[in-house]
Amino acid sequence: MSRLPSYQWGREDTLKEFQAELTEKDLALQEKDTALQEKDSLLKQTLQEKEQQTVRLIRKMHLSGMDAATIADLLEMPLAEVVALFKND
Structure with missing residues (x-):
């Protein structure tokens, strides 16, 4: 801030605060995105395991x-699905 005129000091401080806040929010969004991806992966894995058990x-x-x-x-499944599994067997 040494070379800035005094009326711009507040602007630069505000800009730095705004940039810090944006960075913080971006990190929080990245963490949420990572958590959602992990949940999605676990859900897909669980669904795949359930399908294998059904087969x-x-x-x-x-x-x-x-x-x-x-x-x-008995399994409350469409007959076509069961028949398709027989064909794959």
Whole structure:
């Protein structure tokens, strides 16, 4: 501030405060974004694990002699999904 006229000192201080506040808010947003990405990743992982468990259960039911319609009824799934899993088996 040594070379600035005295009437600009307050402006420079205000600008520095504003920049510091923006930086602080930006960091907070980055932290929230990171947390949301972690939650999204965990949700996707959990969903994938649930789908794998469902596929294993359907295979066990199929191997025990149940037909696709019975399995779909018991698991409250669309018959087309169960049939598609049989085709992949």
